Amino acid sequence: MSGVFKPATRQLILALSKGRIFEDTLPLLEAAGIRVTENPETSRKLILDTSDPDVRVIIVRASDVPTYVQYGAADFGVAGKDVLLEHGGEGLYQPIDLNIARCRMSVAVHAGFDYETAVRQGARLRVATKFVQTAREHFAAKGVHVDLIKLYGSMELAPLVGLSDAIVDVVSTGSTLRANNLVEVEKIMDISSRLVVNQAALKLKRERLQPILAAFERASRIEK
Numbered sequence: 001m002s003g004v005f006k007p008a009t010r011q012l013i014l015a016l017s018k019g020r021i022f023e024d025t026l027p028l029l030e031a032a033g034i035r036v037t038e039n040p041e042t043s044r045k046l047i048l049d050t051s052d053p054d055v056r057v058i059i060v061r062a063s064d065v066p067t068y069v070q071y072g073a074a075d076f077g078v079a080g081k082d083v084l085l086e087h088g089g090e091g092l093y094q095p096i097d098l099n100i101a102r103c104r105m106s107v108a109v110h111a112g113f114d115y116e117t118a119v120r121q122g123a124r125l126r127v128a129t130k131f132v133q134t135a136r137e138h139f140a141a142k143g144v145h146v147d148l149i150k151l152y153g154s155m156e157l158a159p160l161v162g163l164s165d166a167i168v169d170v171v172s173t174g175s176t177l178r179a180n181n182l183v184e185v186e187k188i189m190d191i192s193s194r195l196v197v198n199q200a201a202l203k204l205k206r207e208r209l210q211p212i213l214a215a216f217e218r219a220s221r222i223e224k
């Protein structure tokens with residue numbers, strides 16, 4: 001028999017999505033002394049090793065991160081506030097705003113559409129979005145009647161082809177809106193990504209998780 005016995009409470013799985021969340025989490029992991037040794041873009045692997053034999057990273061869709069963490073298939077993960085609001089917080093502990101993948105959730109319309117007048121006149125608006133919960137709450141709070149149309153991406157297209165009057169989407173530089181002749185008419189909220197931790201893992205794996213959480217906390221504070 002070879003190898004060292006490792007109790008399951010030492011093994012950690014971190015759920016990340018490819019792209020900006022993966023890239024922006026790497027420096028935080030490095031602050032915790034953890035280096036991801038494989039590149040998900042080139043390797044096509046979904047389970048990545050790190051320099052710490054107890055820590056592995058799984059690659060999932062951005063909107064699936066809360067699900068993996070909620071069910072304990074991952075011990076912790078990184079997800080945008082937009083995604084977390086849609087998913088709901090059940091089974092998830094959200095200790096740290098990592099201040100990464102920052103953007104805002106906004107309402108946008110075609111440049112030729114008079115949103116203010118439509119709202120003032122009490123028109124019923126068709127709104128296309130991936131973020132139906134957030135959109136529903138926003139328009140309900142304003143007292144605006146909306147028909148929500150659920151999309152999974154390319155929201156900017158909807159007003160251009162007459163699918164909707166408005167969209168609710170995330171905006172950062174505004175260049176996607178500009179490129180499609182849309183204008184931002186209302187900011188709903190600022191968005192950033194949060195660390196989410198499985199509530200059972202937080203108790204059972206506290207010894208291993210705590211130093212990583214502390215390093216993430218320090219690094220996300222210093223960087224911004």
Ligand code: ATP
Pocket residue numbers: 017018019020021061062063079080081082083101102103152153170171172173191192193
């Ligand atoms: P999928 O590709 O699976 O549909 P996604 O488009 O939501 O998912 P990403 O684009 O990687 O995946 O976005 C991850 C998170 O980053 C989002 O939940 C949001 O919080 C944030 N985000 C999205 N777009 C931007 C942006 N342009 N600038 C900064 N942050 C962004």
Ligand code: PRP
Pocket residue numbers: 153154169170171172173174175176177
């Ligand atoms: C996101 C979002 C917007 C765009 C906003 O798309 O869905 O389309 O960023 O950013 P901007 O204001 O800087 O243009 P993303 O880059 O994630 O591409 P995706 O369509 O693959 O999600």
Ligand code: MG
Pocket residue numbers: none
């Ligand atoms: Mg995206």
